[in-house]
Amino acid sequence: MKAEGGTTCGNSTKNDSTEEVKNQYHYPLTLPNYTKAEGGTTWKDKEQVFDKAPKRIMANTRPAAELLLHLGLGDKIVGVGADFGAPDKTVEKEYSKLNILSDKYVGKEVVLGTNPDLVFGRGGLFDNSDGRVGTVDTLNEMGINTYVLESSVTGGTYTSIYKDIKNLGKIFNVQDKAENFIKELKGRQEFISTKLSSIKEEKTFAYLHITDPKELNVEPAHDETFFNDVFKMVKLDNVFKNETGEVSVETLINANPDVLIIPDWNTYDGSSANKMKEALYANPKLSSMKAIKNKQIYAVDFNYMFGYSYNAIDGMDILAKEMYPDLFK
Incomplete structure (x- = not known):
């Protein structure tokens, strides 16, 4: 086995030549992926051709970088x-050893400053506006490969993550690590499914995208196919998934979902999800709702819902145990 952190005397030439032979028949590699017009929302197919494994990866979010770490690619990440x-x-x-570029979304100039040969991650960040990494076409024209997570484009689901991981395995010629990680994630999905097997009917939920409980913003998440699919893991169905316009508080009250989901901002600014819940429970306007009467408000970290990555399973595992603690004893 080749050592991960260097080579021992006498093995270096052999290992390097073995790697070259292995790669000789693997590249060039052509993979389907995506692009969209500047300012657009419609994704189109666009192939990416890899003449060799990328050596300098810019990951546009934390979950994207963590996914690469699970495949043993930390030494190739030049910016997060x-x-x-x-x-x-x-x-x-x-992760603590990586070059963190910002705690906010970063722009194209910052990305280019890392001299990447691959820009990787969440699809919505591939644009030329402020806080965006540049469009796929713009980066490709500069000789930089891109990989947009299929999970993050409209139509993506949690199953899309498995395809993304397989593709990363091919891009970096680490198929064994990719398959092992997929197996681990599928095992975790199966664990949740087995624990909740006695729950025969889905509950309805609505998502309140709020930072202040006094400002009730109902997010229908109509195009958020990954988000809607992930909550299916815990037998939850978005009551507004087919709603294309704005949803008023009155509409929320009339829909009367079983559960309310709110974002947990603790890892962002240290704010308390419990205080947010208490304020919502005490809101007289919502007092007639089942979710309020039955104390069914749950907070989920933003990245578990809208990070479009494997770690959504972490959020659903936590949520399942909060909703059905007796089933996990």
């Missing part, structure tokens, strides 16, 4: 944007 959200404890040590 949007350093926020709940950390993955299993790769926290490796």
